[in-house]
Amino acid sequence: QVHLVESGGGLVQAGGSLRLSCATSEPTFSGYAMGWFRQAPGKEREFVATISQSGAIKYYADSVKGRFTISRDNAKNTVYLQMNSLKPEDTAVYYCAARRGIVTISGGDFGSWGQGTQVTVSS
Numbered sequence: 001q002v003h004l005v006e007s008g009g010g011l012v013q014a015g016g017s018l019r020l021s022c023a024t025s026e027p028t029f030s031g032y033a034m035g036w037f038r039q040a041p042g043k044e045r046e047f048v049a050t051i052s053q054s055g056a057i058k059y060y061a062d063s064v065k066g067r068f069t070i071s072r073d074n075a076k077n078t079v080y081l082q083m084n085s086l087k088p089e090d091t092a093v094y095y096c097a098a099r100r101g102i103v104t105i106s107g108g109d110f111g112s113w114g115q116g117t118q119v120t121v122s123s
Contacts, residue, residue: 002026002098002112009094009117012086016121020081022096022114030054030074033103035110036081038092038119045107048094049081052103059105064090086121093118 008020020036035050049070050059058070069082079096094117097110 002029002032004096004098004112004114006094006096006114006117009119011120011122014086014088014121014123016086017082017084018086018119020083020094020096020117020119021078022080023076023078024098026077026098029077032098032100032112034070034072034079035097035099035103035105035107036070036079036094037097037107037110038090038094039116040089040092043092045095047105047107050103050105051079057103059103061105083119086119088121088123091119091121 004022004024006022036048037045038048039045047061051070055072067085072079096114098112099110
């Protein structure tokens with residue numbers, strides 16, 4: 001289990017931007033694929049973006065492609081999600097997740113999860 005702490009959520013108007021961060025003190029952070037998932041009220045958790053250990057491989061949900069960017073800084077043990085052109089439908093609790101092994105887009109493959117950070121986009 002990896003302890004993950006998200007930050008950066010908040011309230012923003014449609015069209016605005018936010019950057020989420022997920023930090024850990026895990027010394028082997030660079031050995032983990034990382035991901036962002038979200039869950040809106042009354043909906044199931046869904047994949048947003050994932051990134052490989054080196055950062056060379058990135059996957060995005062179609063709904064965020066071109067608007068969101070996932071990145072990581074292995075020296076700082078942190079993964080980021082830059083969210084631009086936000087829409088009301090992006091409103092959700094955003095969760096950071098970690099897994100050993102190859103990067104995937106399935107939340108079920110990730111064994112460690114943060115507590116989540118709320119993102120609310122007003123119209």
